[in-house]
Amino acid sequence: MTILEGAAIPVKSLTDGTAGVLETFQRHRSGIFKFALQLVGNSDDAMDLTQEAFLRFHRNWPAQDGSRDAAPWLFAVIRNLAYDLLRKRATRKEHDLEQVPVESRAPGPEVLALRNEVTARLWTAIGALPLAQREALLLRDWHGLSYAAIAEVTGANVNIVSSRIHEARMAVRRKMGGVYGPGPKS
């Protein structure tokens, strides 16, 4: 084997690796950012969490099974980072003698790109859900993850995920009081 042939092996592996990381970034960047935004409620924080999630992905990429979908892993990282941020915010608020539990902390309608009465009402109803139900509902209905993938992201079992989604839908349904706008897309 010549020096050039020897160097070609790691160079090819490196090129494939870089392409894999960048491809994953391109494919999931929007969804990951929006999940962060849905949990923490402002664009700057969501962007910081997205950056950190992809840097962690880059660091851990060689250890990942290339055939597995990266989405649940990335969603889990974003979720953990968002929880840490929400806990820090709650601690800061306690210092300010505003003791608001993390569970009730829901992003306001400023995260919505298009606002009308129905979507604002829906988002308020979703925002009032306990965090575990809210994340399960959004991961299912907005991000389209399966129950098994949501279980992987949240660390709960599939039955608990199913129960959380059901409770969330029933609660949102009650809060919406039959106002659904012009009707479903499908």
Add this chain to the structure above:
Amino acid sequence: MDLAQNHEKMQRLLSPFLDDELTQGESRRVRVHVEDCRECAATLEEMRHLRSLTASVQFAEPPEDRMAQIERSLSVRMPRQAGWAMIVAGLLAWVAYAAVLAWRAWPPGLQELMAGAIIIGLILLFVSVVRQRMIELPEDRYRRVKK
């Protein structure tokens, strides 16, 4: 199981039914129940509306300049990190190779000489520390302090 219990159980299966997360048998039971239960049929229809409505909510897009910055950072980091790893691994392999070659071609008596040098070096270090302590002892402000 009475009718009320069955209704409650079927109602809890409406979400996984809607999401196609049930087994074939469970799906069939829910479908049969929904055909006969107006309340569950209405709940299922509302859930379908809600799911569709939730999926249609549009959130703020990520700022493109920050996304480009992350992409640049990712494309630079990977080759840099791998470059350093390859240089260090290559150098270590060369040092190990050189050590093996040197060990094989070692002249007789040189191993004893090296072991002796290490022992003499340790003795010299010990003597130098003791000597420094002896020199500094008269000026040590704490020498009369009882431990």
